[in-house]
Amino acid sequence: MRIIDLGLIPYAEADAIQQARVEEVAAGAEPTLYLLEHPPVITLGRNGGRENLHVSDAFLAEQGIELVHSSRGGNITCHFPGQLVAYPVIKIASRPGGMRVLFHHLEEVVIRTAAQYGLAASRQEGRPGVWVENRKICSIGIAMRRWTSYHGLALNVLRNVDLFRLITLCGLADAEPSSLAQELDRDDITIQDVKNELARQFRTVFADSALAQG
Numbered sequence: 001m002r003i004i005d006l007g008l009i010p011y012a013e014a015d016a017i018q019q020a021r022v023e024e025v026a027a028g029a030e031p032t033l034y035l036l037e038h039p040p041v042i043t044l045g046r047n048g049g050r051e052n053l054h055v056s057d058a059f060l061a062e063q064g065i066e067l068v069h070s071s072r073g074g075n076i077t078c079h080f081p082g083q084l085v086a087y088p089v090i091k092i093a094s095r096p097g098g099m100r101v102l103f104h105h106l107e108e109v110v111i112r113t114a115a116q117y118g119l120a121a122s123r124q125e126g127r128p129g130v131w132v133e134n135r136k137i138c139s140i141g142i143a144m145r146r147w148t149s150y151h152g153l154a155l156n157v158l159r160n161v162d163l164f165r166l167i168t169l170c171g172l173a174d175a176e177p178s179s180l181a182q183e184l185d186r187d188d189i190t191i192q193d194v195k196n197e198l199a200r201q202f203r204t205v206f207a208d209s210a211l212a213q214g
Helices: 011-026 057-063 098-116 162-166 180-184 191-206
Strands: 002-008 032-037 041-044 066-069 076-079 085-090 122-124 127-132 134-145 148-156
Touching: 002 191, 011 032, 011 066, 011 085, 011 122, 011 134, 011 148, 032 191, 057 066, 076 162, 085 098, 085 191, 098 122, 098 127, 098 134, 098 148, 098 191, 134 180
Parallel strands: 002 032, 041 066
Antiparallel strands: 032 085, 041 076, 085 148, 122 127, 127 134, 134 148
C-alpha cells in the first residue's frame, strides 16, 4: 500500500486528489492512503446534519471556516489543524465483508494507535467511530465509487477541539469531543509522531486483509 503525506491541504483539493486516485485504483493501481490535515472546515455527510449546526453560514464565513457538503457517509463533523485525517483509497469489490470490514479495520487502526500512547479507546455499539466513554476522539465516514473507497477517518490529536462547539457532534446530543492530548493530559504529542504511528498500525491491520490487495 502506498502512503502519501499531503500535509495541510484544503478540503476541496484533497477531495479532487482522492477522486482522481479512485479512478486509478478501480482500474488496478496500488491502494493508497493519504495522511493530512485540513484548514478549519465543517462538513455535512450524506445523512445531512445542517440541523446540528449551531451558527449561521455568515458567521462561518466571517471566521474563515468553510462549510462543505461531502459525499461521505454519516452526519456533521469538522476538520482543523491538529486533527489527523486519513483517506484510504482501496478497491473493495468482491472482498470479504466489504465496507463493513473496512469500517471495522479503520476503527481498529485508531484503537491500536491510541493504545501505543497508553490510551484505552474503544468502539461503541450503534455509535460509529472511536470513543473514550462518551468522548469521541475519532470520526469515520466512508464513500465508495466503482467499488473503491475514499474519505475515511479523522483522529483528534492536539488539545484544541473548539471547532466542535459549533455543532452537535455527529448529531449525538450526549457526545463530547476529545483528543489524544486531552485524554492523556499531554502537550508533547505531535501530529507527525501520531501520523507515523497511524501509518504503522494501518500497515499492520491491513497486512493480512484481502481489502489491502486492491
